[in-house]
Amino acid sequence: MVIGAKLKQARESKRISQEELALMLKTTQKTISNWESDKSIPSLDYLAKIEAVLEVDILSWLAEKGIVFNQHNDKGDNAAIINKDFSKELKEQYEKRLEEKDRNIEELKNEILFLRNMLNNNNK
Template identity: 55%
Template sequence: MRIGTKLKQVRENRKMSQSELAAALDTTQKTISNWESDKGLPTLFQLSKIEEILQVDVLSWLEDGGITFNQNSKNHTILDNTHTAYSKLIKQYEKFISEKDSIIEKQKEIIETLIKNIKS
């Protein structure tokens, strides 16, 4: 089950509206709606506040998504696994960069052609 689905279930079980949760988190109802429909994700800070407000273990939600937390010897929370979203974002970014470079090259060719036509 996704984070958004879990958030919605817990919020509804607590008889809290999206607007009420949004106010408690200092965000908008639309943001809560986006999270619940998995169109966005809360930050770790927001997740910690959700945990406080809804009295739920959000770490278990993250573990279901491939992120686990363990305590090291100094009792600091460390991230063991990277969420696949990060690698997807990196691939998307690399694709955008490649497309940008291709567009720049095409624009250079057009400019060179225009300059040649002006000189002729």
């Protein structure tokens, strides 16, 4: 079972609608729908919120997808992620997010440049 199906099952077992869950998580119903249909994947922050709201074990869900959290590494950290053969779909989703991040960075750089130019023109 994939994460989206598990999320839907957990939500429905609590008799919570997508709209209600969205309000609890401070997101949109469409986002919940996308997660449940595996069109997108919740961030780690959202996974933590989902775990608290729906009282589920997210770590076991992730372990089934090959994502394991090392509880005791040699540095004393508790959140090291070990990749154990990610699925093709998960890799594609990750690549899409990286591309979106790059586009957002480029847009922000352009906006900063524009604002600097505006500021320089106003100071003349």
